[in-house]
Each structure stands twice: as C-alpha cells, then as structure tokens.
Amino acid sequence: xxxxxxxxxxxxxxxGKDAPKIDYKDVxxxxxxxSERGKIVPSRITAVSSRKQRELARAIKRSRHIGLLPYIVK
Amino acid sequence: xxxxxxxxxxxQDLSQAQxxxxxxxxxxxxxxxxxxxxxTETWGLRSLAYRIAKNRKAHYVMLDIDAPAAAIAELERxxxxxEDVIRFLTLKVDEHEKGPSAMMRRSDKERSSRAERxxxxxxxxxxxxxxxxxxxxxxx
Numbered sequence: 001x002x003x004x005x006x007x008x009x010x011x012x013x014x015x016g017k018d019a020p021k022i023d024y025k026d027v028x029x030x031x032x033x034x035s036e037r038g039k040i041v042p043s044r045i046t047a048v049s050s051r052k053q054r055e056l057a058r059a060i061k062r063s064r065h066i067g068l069l070p071y072i073v074k
Numbered sequence: 075x076x077x078x079x080x081x082x083x084x085x086q087d088l089s090q091a092q093x094x095x096x097x098x099x100x101x102x103x104x105x106x107x108x109x110x111x112x113x114t115e116t117w118g119l120r121s122l123a124y125r126i127a128k129n130r131k132a133h134y135v136m137l138d139i140d141a142p143a144a145a146i147a148e149l150e151r152x153x154x155x156x157e158d159v160i161r162f163l164t165l166k167v168d169e170h171e172k173g174p175s176a177m178m179r180r181s182d183k184e185r186s187s188r189a190e191r192x193x194x195x196x197x198x199x200x201x202x203x204x205x206x207x208x209x210x211x212x213x214x
Contacts, residue, residue: 025081025136026176066081066163067122067132 012049024062038073078139082162083132093133109141127160138170
C-alpha cells in the first residue's frame with residue numbers, strides 16, 4: 001500500500017478538521033511519530049507541517065520528561 | 075489568575091492512599107496560597123519508559139490548577155523537597171481540558187469503541203512504513 005502511493009505528497013495529519021490535538025499526555029498518538037529507537041521522526045517522512053512538527057517535538061519532549069516516552073530504546 | 079497543569083510522579087512503593095494524601099497536600103498548598111484546583115486526575119500506577127530514581131513504575135497524578143504564580147512556585151519548591159515525588163511537570167495552559175484528558179480517554183476507548191480509534195491505529199503502522207521509505211530515499 002505504501003508503494004502504490006509513494007510519490008503522492010500526503011497532507012499534514014494535524015491539519016484539517018477532526019485532526020487530533022497534539023498533547024503530551026496522548027502517548028498513543030505521539031508514539032506514531034517516534035522511531036523504534038525512540039527518536040522523533042523527521043517531518044519530511046511523516047508529512048507533518050513545520051509548525052505542527054515544532055508543536056509535536058515539544059509534546060514528545062514533555063512526554064519523555066515525565067517518563068511516558070523513552071529517550072532511547074536500546 | 076493563570077491556569078496551570080501539574081503532573082507529578084510518586085514513588086512506586088507508595089500505597090494509593092499515600093498518593094491521594096500527596097495530591098491532597100498539593101491541593102492544600104495551592105488553596106493556602108490563594109488558588110484553586112479545577113480537577114484532580116489519578117492515572118494510577120504506570121510503568122515508566124525509563125528508570126527514574128531507581129523506580130520502574132510510578133503513580134501519576136494530574137492537577138488542573140487556577141492559581142497565582144507564587145502558589146505554583148511554592149508547590150514546586152515543596153515537590154523538590156519531598157522524596158516521594160520523583161518528578162513533576164508544570165505547564166501554563168490557555169485553558170483546561172474539558173472532561174477527562176487523553177490519558178483517561180485512551181484506556182476507555184481501547185475497551186469500548188475500537189472503530190473510532192481506527193484512524194489512529196493506522197498511524198501506529200507509519201513507523202515501519204516511514205523507515206521503509208526513508209531507506210528508499212537513501213537509495214535514490
């Protein structure tokens with residue numbers, strides 16, 4: 001499925017109506033934007049707009065601070 | 075008065091009653107300093123993503139606070155001293171969330187309506203796909 005739409009530019013998952021709200025408490029949502037190693041996935045891959053990517057990065061860092069997300073997964 | 079969200083983590087070997095007492099204590103600090111608590115949410119004993127002060131688990135409590143800055147400063151000062159509180163996070167927010175936060179919603183939805191979560195479930199898969207794509211980009 002990923003291959004078929006390879007070239008198509010996806011729109012930002014946080015824009016448009018009924019888009020999820022970025023929240024440091026929503027671990028499940030944030031988990032999708034973190035690699036298996038626990039790193040934040042770059043927006044060129046997830047197609048998050050730069051403004052939302054900043055918000056997202058901040059939320060992930062907050063989440064890490066209170067132990068909801070890992071800093072690294074070994 | 076500004077609105078705040080305060081999350082604190084209590085040591086894993088405390089009982090639920092002791093955690094409630096800590097929350098009670100925090101509430102008291104705020105009210106004594108002229109603020110008020112809009113909501114208290116207990117997330118229960120959750121496992122941590124990494125060890126914090128030799129704890130693998132911690133009791134999470136979130137407070138929605140409407141208080142002057144001095145009250146927050148006092149709360150943070152006392153939290154730093156208290157050894158039962160292993161970590162906390164205080165954020166100034168524009169408005170408090172109505173109803174339960176994402177943390178509470180999550181566990182509810184997992185049990186009741188899976189359909190509504192479908193879209194977000196898909197997002198979880200993105201991890202693999204993106205790495206696949208990333209690799210392809212390197213090839214180019």
